[in-house]
Amino acid sequence: MSQVKSKLLEIRKTFPGTCTLVAVSKTKPAEEILEAYRIGQRDFGENKVQELVEKATSLPADIRWHMIGHLQRNKVKYIAPFVHLIHGVDSLRLLIEINKRAKNEGRIIDCLLQMHIATEESKFGFDKTELFEMIRNDEFLSLENIRVVGLMGMATYTEDKIQVRREFRSLKELFDELTQNLNDSHPIDILSMGMSGDYDIALKEGSNMIRIGSAIFGKRQH
Ligand SMILES: *Cc1c(COP(=O)(O)O)cnc(C)c1O
Numbered sequence: 001m002s003q004v005k006s007k008l009l010e011i012r013k014t015f016p017g018t019c020t021l022v023a024v025s026k027t028k029p030a031e032e033i034l035e036a037y038r039i040g041q042r043d044f045g046e047n048k049v050q051e052l053v054e055k056a057t058s059l060p061a062d063i064r065w066h067m068i069g070h071l072q073r074n075k076v077k078y079i080a081p082f083v084h085l086i087h088g089v090d091s092l093r094l095l096i097e098i099n100k101r102a103k104n105e106g107r108i109i110d111c112l113l114q115m116h117i118a119t120e121e122s123k124f125g126f127d128k129t130e131l132f133e134m135i136r137n138d139e140f141l142s143l144e145n146i147r148v149v150g151l152m153g154m155a156t157y158t159e160d161k162i163q164v165r166r167e168f169r170s171l172k173e174l175f176d177e178l179t180q181n182l183n184d185s186h187p188i189d190i191l192s193m194g195m196s197g198d199y200d201i202a203l204k205e206g207s208n209m210i211r212i213g214s215a216i217f218g219k220r221q222h
Pocket of ligand 1: 026
C-alpha cells in the first residue's frame with residue numbers, strides 16, 4: 001500500500017466521524033492527491049491561489065477545495081467560481097470582495113474568520129474585540145453572498161503543549177460566544193483548528209475540522 005494511503009487510513013482512525021479532515025495537499029502532485037481521493041478523501045486544502053486553481057482544473061470535480069492560506073483581495077476572483085470554504089478571512093475588506101465575486105458567480109461562499117490566538121507577531125487574524133465589532137458592523141450585516149460558518153486558528157509553533165492547549169481553548173470559547181451572537185444567515189458550526197503536530201490537542205479542545213498536511217503526504221520541500 002502507498003504511504004499516502006496508509007497514513008491517511010491511520011489518521012482517520014484517531015478522530016470521530018463528526019470531524020472533517022482536510023488533507024492539505026500544498027506543493028504535492030496530483031498523483032498523490034488522487035491516491036487519497038481513491039480511498040474516499042474529498043476535502044483538500046491549498047494555500048496558494050494559482051496552485052489551487054490549477055489543481056481544481058485538472059482533478060475530479062467532486063473534490064471540495066479549501067483555501068487555507070492568506071488570501072489577497074485581488075486573487076479572490078480566481079477561486080470564487082468553485083471554492084468550497086475559505087478558512088483564512090482576516091478582514092472586512094476581504095469579506096466584501098469575496099461577497100462581490102460570489103455575487104458575480106451567483107454563489108454564496110462559506111467563510112471562516114481567522115482568529116489570532118498565537119503569541120507570534122506574524123500570524124494573521126482578528127482579535128476578539130475586532131471580531132465582535134465586525135459582526136455588528138452594518139456593512140458586514142448587508143453582505144448576502146457570503147456566510148460566516150465558523151472560526152479558524154493556528155496555535156503557536158512550540159513544544160509547549162500547555163500553551164497550545166490554552167490557545168485552542170481560547171478559540172473554542174470565542175466560537176461558543178460567536179454562535180450566540182450571529183443570526184440565522186450565518187450558521188456557525190465549524191471550528192477549524194489542528195494541524196499535523198497538534199491536532200490531537202485540538203480535537204480534545206473541541207475542534208471539528210482539522211487540516212493535516214505533512215502527517216499524510218510527508219515533509220514538504222518548501
Ligand atoms: C500547511 C498548513 C497546514 C498543514 O500543516 P501540516 O503541519 O503539514 O499538517 C494547516 N493549516 C494551514 C493554514 C497551513 O498553511
